[in-house]
Amino acid sequence: MSGFDIKDPKLAEGGRLRIEWAEREMPVLRSIRERFAKERPLSGVRISACLHVTTETANLMRTLQAGGADVVLTASNPLSTQDDVAAALVNVFEIPTFAIKGEDNVTYYKHLRAALDHQPHLTMDDGADLVSTLHKERRDLLSNVLGGTEETTTGVIRLRAMAADGALAFPIIAVNDALTKHLFDNRYGTGQSTIDGIVRATNVLLAGKVFVVAGYGWCGRGLASRARGMGSNVIVTEVDPLKALEAVMDGYRVMPMTEAAKIGDIFCTVTGDINVIDRHHFELMKDGAIVANSGHFNVEINIPALEELSQGKRLVRPFVEEYTLKDGRRIYLLGEGRLINLASAEGHPASVMDMSFANQALSVEYMLKHHAELEKKVYSVPEVIDQEIARLKLESMGIEIDTLTPEQVQYLNSWEEGT
Structure with a gap:
């Protein structure tokens, strides 16, 4: 494991327990992690992630790690880090983490640069600070980057502005645009x-x-x-x-x-x-x-x-x-x-972040498979991913829904029948 910068390694055990508690409420991400562990679709891929360092994020990092990715995590906000979670990520799960709750602006950007020193193939951002810093300060790394994901409304706005200016150097999937993200996580x-x-x-x-x-x-x-x-x-x-x-x-x-x-x-x-x-x-x-x-x-x-x-x-x-x-x-x-x-609190409940971070994990997998055919702009999450996450969430809740009959499918795809 490469370097890290956290508040106190001794907080790791408490962080591990809270990460495990959050995992109970994240069945969709857990099912993806089980598949990733078998298929290893991210083997050999370096990912630099700039996200809120919370128990839910820790479970996303574990999922990417299970898929074979070499992951580094830094905070996306100076006050959002949970120090016990950062300690557990480093000491229990061996994921390099650069995040201290209350860090000043200088330290915040030092941590962003440390995450970029990982020389990522994929970026994962929450507010576009990582991508912005990459484009402004580390353009020497851009040729390695295949694509990225963005979690927030604010970040998507910034990245679309970059794309409109012709400044965006690689494709980004706007995780925030997924219906299973903004309809639930945001609301x-x-x-x-x-x-x-x-x-x-x-x-x-x-x-x-x-x-x-x-x-x-x-x-x-x-x-x-x-x-x-x-x-x-x-x-x-x-x-x-x-x-x-x-x-x-x-x-x-x-x-x-x-x-x-x-x-x-x-x-x-x-x-x-x-x-x-x-x-x-x-x-x-x-x-x-x-x-x-x-x-x-x-x-x-x-x-x-x-x-x-x-x-x-x-x-x-x-x-x-x-x-x-x-x-x-x-x-x-x-x-x-x-x-x-x-x-002052713990961020979103795990059960809603389950869908948001399932979108992150599946979007990273999609980007790795399709980056060569994508332009340097911001894309919405493919509908098939959105639908699959909703299906898995309902299944985990023990809820069944109807399916269309062949007759209903034919009716919806025809125009001949009317009043």
Whole structure:
């Protein structure tokens, strides 16, 4: 095994137990790992992965390893690493890992470069930082890279921009586009885990609070639903008229952030864009407002503007910074504006990541087989993979569904019969 950089090797046993606990809720990935162990479809392939270092990710790494891959893992967010999991990956499963919870920006990029030193044939990214660094700093490695995968909405947006500019040097499969990923991971996973992170950080009662959700994509839908389920009065802010209309039809109040800022108790951004909560919004917020982010990067909240508006700040609870504005109002920023579901909680439940990481494993296998025929652009997960993952998930839950009869197939493929 090559080098690694983790917080404390002595945490490995606790990490192993939690990885095993998560595995119980990941039957689809487990079935893929069993097949991979027999067929070894990834033998001799070097994979550099930049993902949140969690128990679920550990089980993905084990699956790739079982398939014969030589894997190196680095964190995709400075606050999302679970240090006991990183220790177990290194000491129990012998997977080189570069990740320490709370690492600074310099260390974060040092770890990205360490993962690239692996000279990957395939990349696996969560936010496109690894691919971006590869293209900017290590172009000497590009000729070795066959392709990659991307997990997040934010990363897919960045990579499609690269492809549009002609800058992308190899094909990428957008795992986030898979229906078995964004319909479930983004909606149910983000919804539950973001509420979990906010509550763990603050211990506030959500019932009766005005909860502002910025963005009504699949993550926003899930978060709004769970906040309402906890008794919050939910407001949605949007820039897309179709999504805004959908939020209205789903029973939420919809208004601009400038209006929501005046009445919100808790704010959470899930858009993937920059400065969604900006200086003029902070100037309108009431004393005690809580601000969090569950989009991939902390740029969704204009933290420099909040710093400029404040006369001081202090850490009042783990992951809760109190900013005192010059007029005396206090605004509470959670998790340094980073993904709150991973900063103060454990990220998505394993059962939903089971499908997301099954997509990762099967997409890597697909990329290895088909990279030569793919252009240097971003592709959606093939429908056959999506369907197979859904089938395996239902099977693991003991649920059976109907199948079309030959007569029904013929009817759906014909045009002659009408009224």
